[in-house]
Amino acid sequence: MSSPVLSAIPMAFVLAGIVLYAVLAGADFGAGFWTLLSGPGEHGEEIRETAHHSMGPVWEANHVWLIFVLTVFWTAYPAAFGSIASSLAAPLFIAGIGIVLRGAAYALRSGTTRPREDVLLDGIFALSSILVPFALGTMVGAIATGRVPVGNALGAHLRTWLGVTPAVVGVIAVATAAYLAAVYLAADCTRRGETRLADSFRARALVAGPLAGALSVAGLVAIHHSAPALYHELVAGRALPAVIVSVVAGVAAIGLVLTRRFEPARYVAALALAAVLVGWALAQWPRILPGLDVREAAAPHDVLVAVIVAVLGGGAIVFPSLAWLFRLSLRGSFDPIPETEPAPLSEPPSHAPGPPAPTGRVAIAALVVGAGLLIFSDAGALHGVGVVALFVFVVSGFLWLAPALLPD
Amino acid sequence: MSLAMVLGVLSGFADAFAPAHQQYLLEARQMQALSFAVHIPLVCFGISFPAMVLFTEVRWLRTGDPVYLELARRWSRVMIGLFGVGVITGTILSFEMGLLWPNFTGTFGGVFGLGFAIEGFSFFVEAIFIGVYVYGWNRLSPRTHLLSGIPIIITGFTGSLMVIAVNAWMQNPGGFTLSHGKVVDTNPWSALFGNPYLWHELVHMYVAGYMVTGFVLAGVYAVARLRGRWGRYERAALAIPLTIAALASIAQAPIGDWAARQVATTQPVKLAAMEGLATTTRGAPEHLLGWFENGEVRFGLRIPHMLSLLAFHSWNAEVQGLDTVPASRQPPVNVVRASFQIMVGIGTLLVLLSLFTLGVRLRLRRLPESPWFYRALVLAGPLAVVALIAGWVVTEVGRQPWVVYHVMLTEAAVTGAPGIPVGYGTLAAVYAAVAVGLGWMLWRLAKRPLELEPESR
Helix, strand or coil: CCCHHHHHHHHHHHHHHHHHHHHHHHHHHHHHHHHHCCCCHHHHHHHHHHHHHHHCCCHHHHHHHHHHHHHHHHHHCHHHHHHHHHHCHHHHHHHHHHHHHHHHHHHHHHHCCCHHHHHHHHHHHHHHHHHHHHHHHHHHHHHHCCCCCCCCCCCCCHHHHHCHHHHHHHHHHHHHHHHHHHHHHHHHHHHCCCHHHHHHHHHHHHHHHHHHHHHHHHHHHHHHHHCHHHHHHHHCCCCHHHHHHHHHHHHHHHHHHHCCCHHHHHHHHHHHHHHHHHHHHHHHCCEEECCEEHHHHCCCHHHHHHHHHHHHHHHHHHHHHHHHHHHHHHCCCCCCCCCCCCCHHHCCCCCCCCCCCCCHHHHHHHHHHHHHHHHHCCCHHHHHHHHHHHHHHHHHHHHHHHHHHCCC | CCHHHHHHHHHCCCHHHCCCCCCCHHHHHHHHHHHHHHHHHHHHHHHHHHHHHHHHHHHHHHHCCHHHHHHHHHHHHHHHHHHHHHHHHHHHHHHHHHHCCHHHHHHHHHHHHHHHHHHHHHHHHHHHHHHHHHHCCCCCCHHHHHHHHHHHHHHHHHHHHHHHHHHHHHHCCCCCEEECCEEECCCHHHHHHCCCHHHHHHHHHHHHHHHHHHHHHHHHHHHHHHCCCCCHHHHHHHHHHHHHHHHHHHHHHHHHHHHHHHHHHHCHHHHHHHHCCCCCEECCCEEECCEEECCEEECCEEECCHHHHHHHCCCCCEECCHHHCCHHHCCCHHHHHHHHHHHHHHHHHHHHHHHHHHHHHHHHCCCCCCHHHHHHHHHHHHHHHHHHHHHHHHHHHCCCCEEECCCEEHHHHCCCCCCHHHHHHHHHHHHHHHHHHHHHHHHHHHHCCHHHCCCCC
16 A cells, blocks of 8 residues: 555645536536526626626636546546446436537537527526536535445436535535636626626625535535534544635635636636635545555556656646746737737738758658558567657658648 | 366356356457447547647747647647546446456456556546646646656556556466466566566557548548648647658557467467467468458468468468367457458558658659549548457457466356346447447537637636
8 A cells, every 4th residue: 555645746736626627627617507597688698798798718728627637637536436436327428418518518619600699609608607617516425424435336326416415515516616706707807897797797706605604504514414523623633724724715715706806716716716725625634435445546666756756847838838927818808809900911912932941752661661661561669660750751741742732 | 277177167266256157158258348449549639649749849948839728728638638537437337347257357466456556647647747737738837848748658558568468468378376276476577577478469459540540530620621720720630630640550560460470379379369370280371352252262262371371480380270179179260360351451541641741742742633542541540440349359369268268268258147138238228328429519619710729627
């Protein structure tokens, strides 16, 4: 068995991934929720357009946190993943179908123009935006309350994920997503100077925020009945500091929204949600499933080291890139450009000379070498040389042939 | 295969993950196959489309010709649309690792999972830069914008490298030992990247990505030409993908030969199924077309000694037949064999079409003019997709009945959860609806006049 620290590190990555997925993609789901409650008329249309537009450049990147969580989890804790995915197959599948419908409705809406079709697609988009956080929330509730047994689909029953506590957690997830989206969208609208829209989202945040808070209290009551040990850790044990942070941040965020300071409200509201998720992890630590703690579930030592190396290396590339994307996005670089900007289509062709085309002899020689090595050699290294030669063939052949076919 | 591995197979895996009885194993496999078949053509666009878009943008920066700018911008919007669909169909695939095959992931997740974890990062970088690139037209400096496209090309490669590393591991597993049904001595790096089976699979798929994208795109503009739309825009839009698809097709022929010979040595039973070779034979013949029945190929065109010659470069080389393993360990021959013949047949036609294209280009310095050429090009796109899927059927069905070759049976990997037919039916219905919606949207976009193209929404 691996050391306690080593086996805990990937779980910290998983938790960080869940937090980031919740505060980033959660808001994308919430934006979908508000397209359902956008109200009638032109103002409603504006709200729907704003919700759609906010997702544009970032939703794919936000969604990837879910993939990150799944892959790290099944690599580092395979048996726990197999147990959860098989016993909670129903909500996982529902979430998957919801993600497909939502993504498809989003993509199709960009291609349609007729209002009647927009209504249909908005409906699918909004309903799937509710379905996904609900289904994922029930999974969190089921795992937290110890309803998932270790093994292949040994707990594949409706009550595993549709019991009172899991269902309440699912509803909390929907309300929280809606609240986050309202706060983020109010901040975006204020940045663009659209105060009337910002006020609409402010009103929505002021309903959804307290509602999410009240539901969380109801959730605590449900946990008190269904999982007393977890409840104890939350209100009096090691998760208490996180719960306090969450309550304070939640109240502060509502205060910031009330006083129209949306930009700080964005981060404080996200902190409140992050603290809840950290609290869940602390309350449950070190148990993943009944009879399976983090150390028992962890993959062998070398796998954990490999995962940690991969995540740190990947993070070194992803985080600067992500920071750039969000800086561009939050700075408003992706906001619609005023119509007055001259389109580059009007720029006159300058006909700068390109590089001299490589001769076709290189391409043909590379093809002969590559094909010969791949067909007649049995050595791995020579196959490698052959593949490189064929790559040279395609690239040099393309540079040789393509320009002459292009219109002048 | 070590003795420990054999004992592992015989004794089943760790207690909690004992094989479950699953009435609907076939439906689970079909659901997985459907999910793959929908996703894989999109992967081709992820592999090769960014390079084509960037080449077009470079042309614009070099010549200042607005046709290239318009083309690159339009293509980039198609690119992010297809990427978005790829994101969601890929998510379904990752869910199915647990939904359908919890014993596979639960037992071997530590061995192969690293590949998917790195692929996740690759995908992450791709998602970030594709958003910056597509939404960054006019908003970033031309140089920054062009540079923001380069990570998309690189991650298209690394992503396919990681996923194919996992697939190659399933075909030729290593990097671990089994002891009493538990995976021990795991070395995920050597399992994934120390596997000689990886390289031909990767190169074969990567080049296929360029063929599929190139022929599908060229086919779209061939339709435009047949309908009389043949301006500078359409000419450029056809010439770029067609040239690259033609070159890729020619390169693919020796690569395919390499791949088949790797299968011959590493997975001889799969080769026997591909060729319909019932018994181990010296100087084995090759059969074109026909049908495998009662241990022989019927109604096929027989070429004596050809299989021995192709697979082992020797007139009388011994080729292992299906009879080297019991019937219960043989893959379904006709599915594998027919798929292999379809792939090779279409590939040959595409090579001929490519040679014709390049020949006309070299002799006459222009594109072919016959409408029959453009009709063939319209067919080439869908045929390339069919060949792609047929190739994956050969790889995956030819691996059966194993999920991890000679280590874990597919029937031991499947979930014990009920409701597979419901899930399969739901997924099929949803994918069908999305396909109808997408087709209808593309049809409408195609009707939209060029100059009315609005700013991205």
